[in-house]
Amino acid sequence: MPEIKYKRVLLKLSGEALAGEKKTGVNAEVLGKICDQIKELVKLGTQVAIVVGGGNFWRGKYGHQMERTTSDYMGMLATTMNGLALQDALEARQIHTRVQTAIEMRQIAEPYIRRKAEKHLEKGRIVIFSCGTGNPYFTTDTAAALRAAEIEAEVILLAKTIDGVYSADPKEDANAVKYNEITYLDILNKDLKVMDSTATSLCRDNKIPLIVFGIDKPENMVKIVKGEQIGTIVK
Numbered sequence: 001m002p003e004i005k006y007k008r009v010l011l012k013l014s015g016e017a018l019a020g021e022k023k024t025g026v027n028a029e030v031l032g033k034i035c036d037q038i039k040e041l042v043k044l045g046t047q048v049a050i051v052v053g054g055g056n057f058w059r060g061k062y063g064h065q066m067e068r069t070t071s072d073y074m075g076m077l078a079t080t081m082n083g084l085a086l087q088d089a090l091e092a093r094q095i096h097t098r099v100q101t102a103i104e105m106r107q108i109a110e111p112y113i114r115r116k117a118e119k120h121l122e123k124g125r126i127v128i129f130s131c132g133t134g135n136p137y138f139t140t141d142t143a144a145a146l147r148a149a150e151i152e153a154e155v156i157l158l159a160k161t162i163d164g165v166y167s168a169d170p171k172e173d174a175n176a177v178k179y180n181e182i183t184y185l186d187i188l189n190k191d192l193k194v195m196d197s198t199a200t201s202l203c204r205d206n207k208i209p210l211i212v213f214g215i216d217k218p219e220n221m222v223k224i225v226k227g228e229q230i231g232t233i234v235k
Contacts, residue, residue, distance in 0.1 A: 005227040008047040010153040012144040015056035017215045035089040037218040047121040050128045051144040054078025072136035083130035097126040102134030141199035149206045156210045163214035164232035210234040
């Protein structure tokens with residue numbers, strides 16, 4: 001088995017990453033390409049946990065005239081739909097997978113229990129954490145940081161539509177500079193939109209490194225685990 005740099009990772013996927021160019025719903029081809037690479041991680045011997053967003057089905061801005069708590073709970077249900085889609089695609093590739101939800105849904109998923117999640121990981125199963133933290137007013141970025149701390153993940157792999165952290169949005173500013181390495185404090189001070197401030201602070205306080213990479217090339221996650229310098233490392 002080849003040498004790997006990270007033995008336990010938490011992969012953070014946005015809902016939009018599963019939607020492809022249409023930005024809504026789940027694109028089976030895109031989902032398949034992502035799951036093919038996750039399978040490669042498992043074959044390398046890396047333990048993989050996943051937190052997935054729900055923006056391809058529901059975003060808070062859609063419910064701007066709705067009470068915030070209700071809108072956030074609808075978003076949590078959207079993350080569960082994505083979690084089930086990931087589980088189905090992974091198990092079609094003979095990868096044993098468990099979905100755990102922060103809000104109990106016994107008929108379709110396990111409730112989140114840290115010790116049980118760790119046992120699954122140790123047995124080589126993928127664990128998908130859905131429903132965020134289970135609380136309104138918290139994003140799935142915060143859920144990713146929280147779950148990474150709880151399961152003692154060595155790194156968070158943050159899949160984005162751009163290939164790293166820039167001084168500004170490279171889609172809007174042609175002079176935006178890409179960082180190969182940056183600190184959490186710099187992200188907070190410069191107000192760079194990498195993760196929300198709560199998630200950023202949680203990663204900083206618990207000394208969890210974060211690697212931001214482009215999901216348009218899903219094979220990047222395999223290269224990162226093997227130790228290649230891809231995207232931007234935040235620490």
